[in-house]
Amino acid sequence: MFVIARNSSFFFRGEKADPRTIAAELRVRYLLQGSLRQSGGRLRINAQLIDGSSATHVWADRFEGAATDVFDLQDRLTEQIVGSIEPSVRRAEIERARRKRPESLDxxxxxxxxxxxxxANSPVETDKALQLLARSIELQPDYVAAHGYAAWCYEQRYLRNGLNPIDKAAALKHADIALGINSDDPQAMSIGAFVRANLTRDYNACIEVLDRAIALNHNSALAFGFSALVSAHSERHKRAVQHAHKALRLTPLDDPLSYHPYCALALTYLFAGTFADAARYAALAVRANPGFSIPYAYLAASHVGLGNVEAANAAAKRLIEVAPNFSVGSYVRTNLFRPYLMEALATALRTAGVPE
Structure with missing residues (x-):
């Protein structure tokens, strides 16, 4: 994001001007406002993100802490505000783009x-995304963020729609562009590393890229979410849990990608044999994105581990309703995990009643 320098924005400190006027003078689309109150040894900070074109609130929150812990409070405040602004602005920008006339889209x-x-991470929605991303890249061929999402969408289509080698090649091509030598976009880097990790299993190189993305924006829920998934897939259990919980701390309740850290936690605990925790997080992933098929597989396998046959069967039934072409064999052929882990997961899915 392009952020106005503090000295410029503080020129309006204490002013009663309309937010639309301030936004116009600073030439920005959004304003972050705040206030601080102190009572005894307690501090209360209110923050709100405002759309400068309409003067409407996009996001607001309140933070409290002890004045004696002001540095810890400042760190927490920064983390939560920056972590919340990213998805909040993204939602607001999506709505702004939806309101534009088709002929004026850039x-x-x-x-x-x-x-x-x-x-959404479902076959029909993936195809819609790819059509829009192709038009975006046609207008701006070096748009690394669009290449990152195109890589992820082709990866989605490859893994959940027939393992077509053409889709795999397209995913890797766009991932390589997103990870290009001049790329400093942590979002594109995170997605590109995730795609390459799933399709090549070169986990060490991908973890290095994810660490670089996190260093560029250490308050990005998206980066930590993708890092948690790659860590879970590569059996880096401690890192997966840490990065998943970090993503969840940064993620607002309505962030559409909150299912990522939940999936990472479900898979990590499933691999560790902690089936109750695996089932809990798989259920949260399902709730966060009911149209995504994979959490139902994790949920079914978790209930098999717990001996809950009826619950496992119910999850397997729902899995097939969401993804009618899903089968144990096709899932094994994705080669996402080491063979012994994939076979253990396949055995649990067969027990749950998923078709071979």
Whole structure:
């Protein structure tokens, strides 16, 4: 994001001017406002993000802490505000792009319109996202964020729609562009690393890229969510749990990608044999994105581990309703995990009643 320098924005400190006037003078789309009150040894800070074009609230929250712990409070405040602004602005920008006339859409608008379809992670929605991203890239061929999401969408289509080698090649091509030598976009880097990790299993190189993305924006729920998934897939259990919980701390309740850290936690606990925790997080992933098939597989396998046959069968039934072409054999052929882990998961899915 392009952020106005503090000295420029503080020129309006204490002013009663209309937010639309301030936004116009600073030439920004959004304003972050706040106030601080102190009572005894307690501090209360209110913060709100405002759309400068309409003067409407996009996001607001309140933070409290002891004045004696002001540095810890400042760190927490920064983390939570920056972590909340990213998805909040993204939602607001998506709505702004939706309101534009089709003939006036530019590469950024098309990219924004593609995001909800990509986040849904289902075959029909994936195809819609790819159509919009192709138009975006046509208008701006070096748009790394669009290439990152195109890589993820082709990866989605490859893994959940027939393992077509053409889709795999397209995913890797776009991932390589997103990870290009001049790329400093932590979002594109995170997605590109995730795609390459799933399709090549070169986990060490992908973890290095994810660490670089997190260093660039250490308050990005998206980066920590993708890092948690790659860590879970590569059996880095401690890192997966840490990064998943970090993503959840940064993620607002309505962030469409909150199912990522929940999936990472479900898979980590499933691999560790802690089936009650695996089932709990798989259920949360299902709730966060009911149209995404994979959490139902984790939920079914978790209930098999717990001996809850009826619950396992119910999850397997729901899995097939969401993804009618899902089968144990096709899932094994995705080769996402080491063979012994994949076989253990396949055995549990067969027990749950998933078709071979």
């Amino acid at each position: 590469a950024y608008d098309l990219y924004l319109r593609a995001l909800p379809h990509a986040h």
